[in-house]
Amino acid sequence: MGRRYEAERNFDRGSGEHHAVSTLSPWIRRRLVTEAEVVAAAVAAHGPEAAAKFIEEVVWRGYFKGWLELRPQVWARYRDDLVQDIAALERDAALAAALARAETGQTGLACFDVWSRELVETGYLHNHARMWFASIWIFTLRLPWRLGADFFLRHLLDGDPASNTLGWRWVAGLHTRGKAYRARADNIATFTAGRFTPRADQLDAGEAGLEATEPEGLPPILGLRPIVAPRPDLPTVLLITEEDCCVEDFPWSSLDVRAAATLTASALRSPRAVAESVARFEADALVDATARLRGAGLGVPIGSLHAARPESLAAWAAAHGITQLVTPYVPRGPLHDWLTDAAPHLAAQGVALAEWRRAWDEALWPHATAGFFKVKQRIPQLLQLSSAH
Numbered sequence: 078m079g080r081r082y083e084a085e086r087n088f089d090r091g092s093g094e095h096h097a098v099s100t101l102s103p104w105i106r107r108r109l110v111t112e113a114e115v116v117a118a119a120v121a122a123h124g125p126e127a128a129a130k131f132i133e134e135v136v137w138r139g140y141f142k143g144w145l146e147l148r149p150q151v152w153a154r155y156r157d158d159l160v161q162d163i164a165a166l167e168r169d170a171a172l173a174a175a176l177a178r179a180e181t182g183q184t185g186l187a188c189f190d191v192w193s194r195e196l197v198e199t200g201y202l203h204n205h206a207r208m209w210f211a212s213i214w215i216f217t218l219r220l221p222w223r224l225g226a227d228f229f230l231r232h233l234l235d236g237d238p239a240s241n242t243l244g245w246r247w248v249a250g251l252h253t254r255g256k257a258y259r260a261r262a263d264n265i266a267t268f269t270a271g272r273f274t275p276r277a278d279q280l281d282a283g284e285a286g287l288e289a290t291e292p293e294g295l296p297p298i299l300g301l302r303p304i305v306a307p308r309p310d311l312p313t314v315l316l317i318t319e320e321d322c323c324v325e326d327f328p329w330s331s332l333d334v335r336a337a338a339t340l341t342a343s344a345l346r347s348p349r350a351v352a353e354s355v356a357r358f359e360a361d362a363l364v365d366a367t368a369r370l371r372g373a374g375l376g377v378p379i380g381s382l383h384a385a386r387p388e389s390l391a392a393w394a395a396a397h398g399i400t401q402l403v404t405p406y407v408p409r410g411p412l413h414d415w416l417t418d419a420a421p422h423l424a425a426q427g428v429a430l431a432e433w434r435r436a437w438d439e440a441l442w443p444h445a446t447a448g449f450f451k452v453k454q455r456i457p458q459l460l461q462l463s464s465a466h
Contacts, residue, residue, distance in 0.1 A: 078115075079123035083130040087268050089203035092195045099131075100201065102235035105138065107362045108321045108405075112139060113437050116463040125460060132456060138240055139438065140452045143445030145239040145409050147298045152409045155242050159223045163348055172220075179218055180228055188265055188273035189213045200234035200354045205268055211248040212260035217281050222249045232352045238410030253448075254295075298446055304406065307332055307431040311401035314394055315375075316340055318412060319359045321405030322366035325373035327433045329403070336377050336397045337370070339363040342384040345411035384415050391422035400427055406434040436462055 078099065085097035104110045112135050119128035119135075145152055166173040177183075180197075182190035192210045196202050202210065207229070214225040226245040230236040243252055250257030262277045307313065315337035317324055343351050343359045367379050382393060394402055402423065407413045416430070423430055440458055444451045 078119035078131040079127040083127075086130070086134075087205050089206045089269050089272075091191075091269075091272060092199055095201070095203055098203065102138075103200070103358060105135070106235040106237050107319045107359075108323050109362055109365060111323060111326070111435075111437070112136075113459075113463040113465070116460065117465075120460065120463065132460075133453065136441070136452060136456060136459065137449065138237070139441040140445050140449050141243045142237075142239040142408055142438070143442030143452070144243060146301055146442050147445060148296045149299060149302070149409050150296050151246075152238060152242060155223060155226070156411075156414070159227055160348060162221045162223050163227075165221075175218065176220060176224060179214060179220060179225075184218060186213065186217070186275065186279060188269070188275055189217075191273075196229070196232050197352070200232060200352065200358070202233070207244065208248060208258055209260040209265055211245050212258055213280065215249050216257070216259060217279070222246075222251075227347050227349065231347045231349060232355065234355060234358050236346060236355065239408065301442060304432040304434055305429060307403045307433070308401060308429075309333065311429070312399040313401040313403050314338065314397055314399045315370075316390075316402055316404035317363060317366050317370070317379075318342060318404060318407060319362055320407045320410075320412060321435075322362050324366060324370050324405060326435075327405060329370075330374065332401075332403060334375065334377055335399050336380065337367075337375060338380040338382050338393065339367060340382045340384055340390075340412075342412045342415065345384050345415055347411075384412065387415060387419035388422040390416075390419045391426045391428060394423065394428045395426040401429050401431055403431045403433070406432045406438065 081097060082099075088097060090096070099115070101110060101115060105112060105115060116128075116132050116135055119131050122128070125132070166176065179189075179193060182193035182197075184190055184193075189210060192202055192206050195206075196210075211222070211225055214220050215222050222245050226241055229245070230238070230241050233241070246252040248258040260280050262275045262280055266274045309331050311333060313332045313334050315324060315329055315332075315334055317337060317339045319342065341356075341359060341363065343356045346355070363381075371379075380393065382390065390402075407416055420430060437459065440462060441452060441455055444455055
């Protein structure tokens with residue numbers, strides 16, 4: 078988390094050799110370990126100056142989440158256009174074959190093929206490799222960027238709708254207009270320590286026709302979604318999802334909790350098949366969250382639900398005679414879409430949906446209005462929040 082991280086974090090040394098980065102992202106993504114906790118650990122070990130680069134990278138995750146929360150139409154467009162991209166595979170055999178080669182690591186470009194197989198086999202890729210991979214996918218292989226983002230989201234253990242969608246948009250030049258990220262042969266050779274030495278002509282950096290697929294300019298800021306605060310006087314069920322597995326951090330004991338349930342939702346990530354390793358990680362995360370909540374004193378029954386039919390959540394809640402469902406905040410993404418579909422069914426059963434939003438997010442997200450700089454200025458305030466850990 079200190080000087081070694083700052084000096085070596087950009088080197089991708091290959092599967093099993095990612096020792097200069099934390100590899101904590103699958104746990105942070107589900108808040109099995111929170112951003113505040115890892116920042117506090119970094120400061121305690123190295124001090125705020127030596128740990129500054131690590132802290133910035135943790136804050137980047139929050140920046141992307143806040144940016145997408147303020148512009149939910151970007152997620153909606155990705156989601157809807159992905160359906161069209163997938164449908165096009167049925168009509169375009171050449172595109173389907175090219176996609177299959179990319180997803181199975183059979184393009185003939187050594188570095189890309191190794192990264193593709195590493196992703197599928199381990200559920201992880203070094204951040205630098207993710208950037209190179211996305212660039213080659215878009216500008217060399219000329220594949221639709223949303224299919225690449227979907228490939229990542231289906232296989233990454235740390236797959237996060239905000240970081241993933243906006244990371245691919247950034248590489249494509251859609252997040253910051255006119256500033257696409259282009260993989261360079263010399264950069265790959267340097268930061269893989271010579272493991273890969275592609276030729277420049279293999280990484281054809283021509284135009285991919287992306288500008289024509291997106292409206293000009295940044296989408297307007299719609300603001301943070303308002304939330305309903307939990308009411309202590311209502312019979313309540315706690316809903317535990319992979320979006321925040323530290324439910325014990327919230328004031329659940331002040332509520333009239335009658336039951337709790339975990340909600341399995343990895344399958345919602347894509348219309349295509351989601352990797353079994355992702356589903357296993359989610360299942361283990363929910364088991365861990367349940368155990369810790371019981372350890373914190375929750376003594377009510379804890380059920381297990383699957384995000385299949387949205388009306389099933391309302392039926393389960395009604396069967397427990399409750400009028401309030403409370404969960405840690407669910408940000409924009411597939412689970413939020415599913416809960417939006419479930420909301421009218423909950424309302425029909427007289428069940429209100431209430432949420433908790435973390436102080437970390439409240440302090441960071443409203444400032445994700447443009448580039449990272451405004452959020453970076455909030456780091457001193459975030460350090461104060463993390464000091465409680």
